[in-house]
Amino acid sequence: MTLASIPDADYCLQHVRQHDFERYVSLLYAPEAERAALAALYAFNVEIARAREVVSDPMPGEIRFQWWRDALNAPEGAEVDQHPVAGAVRAAISKYALPLAAFENLIDARVFDLYDDPMPSLVDLEGYAGETSSALIQLAAIILSKGDDPGTAEIAGHAGVAYALTGLLRALPWHARRRQLYLPADLLGAHDVDPETIFAGDATPELRAALGDLRATARRHLSSTRAGIAGVPRTLVPAFLPVCLVGPLLDRMDRPGFDPFHDSAELSALRLQWAIWRSWRKALRSARDVT
Numbered sequence: 001m002t003l004a005s006i007p008d009a010d011y012c013l014q015h016v017r018q019h020d021f022e023r024y025v026s027l028l029y030a031p032e033a034e035r036a037a038l039a040a041l042y043a044f045n046v047e048i049a050r051a052r053e054v055v056s057d058p059m060p061g062e063i064r065f066q067w068w069r070d071a072l073n074a075p076e077g078a079e080v081d082q083h084p085v086a087g088a089v090r091a092a093i094s095k096y097a098l099p100l101a102a103f104e105n106l107i108d109a110r111v112f113d114l115y116d117d118p119m120p121s122l123v124d125l126e127g128y129a130g131e132t133s134s135a136l137i138q139l140a141a142i143i144l145s146k147g148d149d150p151g152t153a154e155i156a157g158h159a160g161v162a163y164a165l166t167g168l169l170r171a172l173p174w175h176a177r178r179r180q181l182y183l184p185a186d187l188l189g190a191h192d193v194d195p196e197t198i199f200a201g202d203a204t205p206e207l208r209a210a211l212g213d214l215r216a217t218a219r220r221h222l223s224s225t226r227a228g229i230a231g232v233p234r235t236l237v238p239a240f241l242p243v244c245l246v247g248p249l250l251d252r253m254d255r256p257g258f259d260p261f262h263d264s265a266e267l268s269a270l271r272l273q274w275a276i277w278r279s280w281r282k283a284l285r286s287a288r289d290v291t
Helices: 009-019 021-027 032-049 058-073 084-096 100-114 122-144 153-170 172-177 185-190 195-199 205-231 234-239 241-253 269-286
Strands: none
Touching: 009 021, 009 032, 009 084, 021 032, 021 234, 021 241, 021 269, 032 058, 032 084, 032 100, 032 122, 058 084, 058 100, 084 100, 084 122, 100 122, 122 153, 122 205, 122 234, 153 172, 153 205, 153 241, 172 195, 185 205, 195 205, 205 241, 205 269, 234 241, 234 269, 241 269
């Protein structure tokens, strides 16, 4: 299967650029031969991750997810290939022998997004991050290794959890407004945080302490990622590039007086691109060369 057989690559690339700019910038550092498949993978993730935004209640979201499960398992040449993202990601799965179970597990994990149930524990939150963010990094690494086992499962696990936890901390005000709670119940209980204060946008001392613990967990996973990244072949580094934003974002959230509901930790588009470029240059010097 040639690059040309990844259909609608330009559509997927623009879809990712519009809805997931950080991953869009990172895939520009990937070899051109694998860029279309990465765009298809990330566009698929956009379709699944945005389900809560485009449905009115959980049932249409469940139907949407079942459509994707069926689409992924449809026979070759099925009508579903006319869908620009479904056709592209199915072609990428075929070309790079991507494990279908990883896509199905990602969809299953995202069912949590459709409801307002609390995240039970930190272990559950890390598991959710592993099935979503970590799986995406590992799938990207498989693409970049041209379908071979990249040997990056462990580091992808840490990298994805660090990135996902930081993303959820960034999205706290947005989730609170729609009464959706990703902060683990055991962590909130340990600090006597009343969930209603979160929904009210009240940054109580108890909540600040809980958020500090969650940032510390993200930093531990980031530290493990940094410790292992030198052993990753440089050809696989683009899969990990978005994780370079975790440190600067956590630093902003750690600032004294930072209000998690009213102060933005976001990086400007220019600084985001500079941070990813700098990380790429550093990786070229330190990552393993397997050529």
